[in-house]
Amino acid sequence: MATDATTAAQQFYGRWADLYDALARSTPGLGYLRSRAADTLALDPGDTVVEMGCGTGANLPYLRERVGSEGRVVGVDFTQGMLARARERIDREEREGREEWRNVHLVRGDATEIEFREPPDAILATFVVGMLADPEAAVNRWADQLAPGGRLALLDAAQTTRWFGWPVNQAFRGLVVASSPTGMKGYERAPWSVLDDRVAAARRVLRARADETTHSEHALGVVRITGGRID
Ligand SMILES: C[S@@+](CC[C@H](N)C(=O)[O-])C[C@H]1O[C@@H](n2cnc3c(N)ncnc32)[C@H](O)[C@@H]1O
Incomplete structure (x- = not known):
């Protein structure tokens, strides 16, 4: 059953899908x-x-480029408006590349509940775990779904921990509130602290589940990319 947070996220992203794209x-x-x-x-x-x-499918070209026409790319999202933009992106890529993307599929569903008949080789989540009430459970579930030796990667933004972080984090906090489906409402703590904790918690699980991890930081330490190979 949809929670208030789920409904708020779907309404928010549905309303702002064009701007987001x-x-x-x-x-x-x-x-x-x-x-x-x-x-x-x-x-x-x-x-x-x-x-x-x-979301609007911004990662799909990068994924499709790597798995080729014989591989498969599946995008999962629970917001219809975002998926509609992703569909448009696929159509555009097909027109521009003069090649059909028959192997790129979009599925409307909850990323924290979805199950696959065949285990995927890899799972990616970008700017997503910070939105999940229980990121640990989600990452554990994704790791469970992967084929043996499969890889999981997370890309997220959170407050920087660098020494010069104060002004960067002031700007970042504004961005977090503007891009939060409920603004400042519905949080027991500041939304940027909730985001920091979720992003960190997701990484702790990924590191615990993976036998090999990589981590890099970008954009003054605000953006983290963490990946791992799951046994
Ligand atoms: C910040 S956007 C990121 C979109 C895309 N990954 C990107 O990098 O541009 C977050 C997306 O996650 C989706 N989302 C959030 N929670 C979800 C869930 N539990 N199941 C499926 N989609 C979810 C939202 O609908 C939204 O499209």
């Missing part, structure tokens, strides 16, 4: 980060990769 496409440096996150998955041609909370 424009920002996702035009923010300088984001393409580089998405490419790095996709690299972290160490995909091979023919692999199946699932993106949890795929």
Whole structure:
């Protein structure tokens, strides 16, 4: 059953899907980060990769490029408006590349509950775990669903821990409130602290479940990309 947070997220992203898509496409440096996150998955041609909370599909080209036409890309999201933009992106890529993307699929569903008949080789979640009430459970579940030796990668933004962080974090806090489906409402603590904790908790689980992890920080330490190979 949908919780208040789920309904608020779906309404928020449904309403702002166009703006989100424009920002996702035009923010300088984001393409580089998405490419790095996709690299972290160490995909091979023919692999199946699932993106949890795929939004408007900004990662799909990076994933499809790596698995090739013989692989499979599955984007999962629970917001219809975001998936509609992702569909448009796929259509655009097909037109521009003059090639059908028959192997790229979009699924409407809850990333914390979805199950796959065949275990994927890799799972990616970008800017998603900070939205989940129980990120530990989600990452554990994703790790459980992977094929043996599969890879899981997370890309997230949270407050920087660098020494010069104060002004950076002031700006970041404003961004967190603006991009939070409920603004300042519904949080027992500041939303940026909740986000920091969720992003850190997801990484703790990933590190505990993986036999090999990589971690890199970008954008003054605000963006983290963490990946691991799950046994
Ligand atoms: C900040 S956007 C990120 C979108 C995309 N990953 C990107 O990097 O541009 C978060 C997305 O996660 C989706 N989302 C959040 N929680 C979800 C859940 N439990 N199941 C499925 N989608 C979810 C939202 O609908 C939204 O599209």
